[in-house]
Amino acid sequence: xxxxxxxxxxxxxxxxxxxxxxxxxxxxxxxxxxxxxxxxxxxxxxxxxxxxxxxxxxxxxxxxxxxxxxxxxxxxxxxxxxxxxxxxxxxxxxxxxxxxxxxxxxxxxxxxxxxxxxxxxxxxxxxxxxxxxxxxxxxxxxxxxxxxxxxxxxxxxxxxxxxxxxxxxxxxxxxxxxxxxxxxxxxxxxxxxxxxxxxxxxxxxxxxxxxxxxxxxxxxxxxxxxxxxxxxxxxxxxxxxxxxxxxxxxxxxxxxxxxxxxxxxxxxxxxxxxxxxxxxxxxxxx
Ligand code: GLU
Numbered sequence: 001x002x003x004x005x006x007x008x009x010x011x012x013x014x015x016x017x018x019x020x021x022x023x024x025x026x027x028x029x030x031x032x033x034x035x036x037x038x039x040x041x042x043x044x045x046x047x048x049x050x051x052x053x054x055x056x057x058x059x060x061x062x063x064x065x066x067x068x069x070x071x072x073x074x075x076x077x078x079x080x081x082x083x084x085x086x087x088x089x090x091x092x093x094x095x096x097x098x099x100x101x102x103x104x105x106x107x108x109x110x111x112x113x114x115x116x117x118x119x120x121x122x123x124x125x126x127x128x129x130x131x132x133x134x135x136x137x138x139x140x141x142x143x144x145x146x147x148x149x150x151x152x153x154x155x156x157x158x159x160x161x162x163x164x165x166x167x168x169x170x171x172x173x174x175x176x177x178x179x180x181x182x183x184x185x186x187x188x189x190x191x192x193x194x195x196x197x198x199x200x201x202x203x204x205x206x207x208x209x210x211x212x213x214x215x216x217x218x219x220x221x222x223x224x225x226x227x228x229x230x231x232x233x234x235x236x237x238x239x240x241x242x243x244x245x246x247x248x249x250x251x252x253x254x255x256x257x258x259x260x261x262x263x264x265x266x267x268x269x270x271x272x273x274x275x276x277x278x279x280x281x282x283x284x285x286x
Contacts, residue, residue: 004036004215008067009205012042013049014260016061016267018284019220019250024067025286026247027218039212040069044077045199061267065277074212076204083199086207086237087153087192095160095236096192098141098151099133106130120188123225128188129154152200153193157185160232168231171243173216182228190229202226206233209242218245222257250284 008024010016016024031038040062044050055075062069076083090096101109109130110119120128134156136144145151161184168182184190191200209217209230224246234241249257252265263269270280 002215004031004034005039005213006031006034006036006216006218007039007041007209007212007214008062008069009041009043009208009219010058011046011050012044012055012058013046014054015269016058017258017260017262017265018267018270018280019258019265021061021065021267021280022250022284022286023218023220023247024062025065025281025284028067029286030216030218030245034216036216038069039074039214040067041074041208041212042076043201043204044075045080045083045194045197045201045204047077047197050077057268061271064271065267065280074208076199076208079204079208080198082211083193083204083207086203087198089237090155090192091153093163093236094156095163096153096155097134097136097189098145099129099154099189099191100144100149100151101129101133122187122190134189150195152191152195154189155192155232157187157189160236161185164232164235168228168235170227170231170241173243173245174247180227182231183225184228184232186225187229202229202233206230206237206239210234210237210239214242216245217242218247220249221246222249 006027008027010020028038030036042050042055044055059073087096106127106129109132110116110127113130115130122128133154168184169179170182172178172180190202192203194200227244227246231241233239252258252262258265260266267280
């Protein structure tokens with residue numbers, strides 16, 4: 001029987017809060033119950049916002065709450081070449097295209113298309129990318145790129161869905177094991193590689209979960225919808241999908257998701273205030 005592999009994968013662009021403590025400890029508990037392994041991955045592709053100091057504090061916080069991970073830590077910033085290779089595969093399959101519009105231009109273009117106010121948004125609330133750049137000729141693309149115009153790579157969602165040609169599902173473990181049908185189309189032409197890097201959250205997470213042999217992805221409900229994109233990429237790359245548990249989020253007094261910029265729920269502030277690791281564990285109930 002294969003040994004289950006779990007991972008906790010924070011982005012070191014701020015401080016861990018109680019919600020992260022819950023997620024990390026839940027991964028640990030599930031890994032122990034399953035006799036599995038537990039990995040830590042730093043999702044630090046954003047070189048401006050992620051810093052070694054924040055990563056260091058994250059590791060100290062995790063150590064403090066009793067989270068024990070296998071060494072070495074995988075740092076995404078050390079693997080850009082691997083993501084570049086995956087991106088090149090998508091380029092070769094003609095499933096991605098260079099997208100030149102800035103955020104402001106996206107809005108403007110949508111107004112031009114008469115879609116103001118009615119244009120669909122993705123599950124994160126962003127306007128779906130208009131079809132403008134998808135329709136550019138290869139000559140025009142080359143002209144813009146050689147002229148130094150910045151661009152990201154976006155998935156041509158219609159072509160990707162046609163390429164796959166059948167509905168996709170993933171296994172969700174809780175509250176009972178069930179198959180969830182993926183709905184990648186709700187994301188439209190999602191970003192696969194950002195302007196300044198050969199990858200994005202979606203691409204790196206799919207590649208890394210596969211490379212690290214992750215069998216169980218346990219993460220917050222806020223990423224439930226993103227799993228549709230991950231399922232689609234897994235199928236395109238012929239990757240065996242892990243099973244998923246999207247757990248409930250810890251909310252603040254106003255029912256809002258905790259944020260990395262808040263001090264009062266940051267683990268390192270609580271630690272400085274003299275809260276004990278046991279108290280943290282009992283606050284999050286794991
Ligand atoms: N790095 C992501 C975050 O901090 C989590 C990614 C994942 O668990 O798939 O929100």
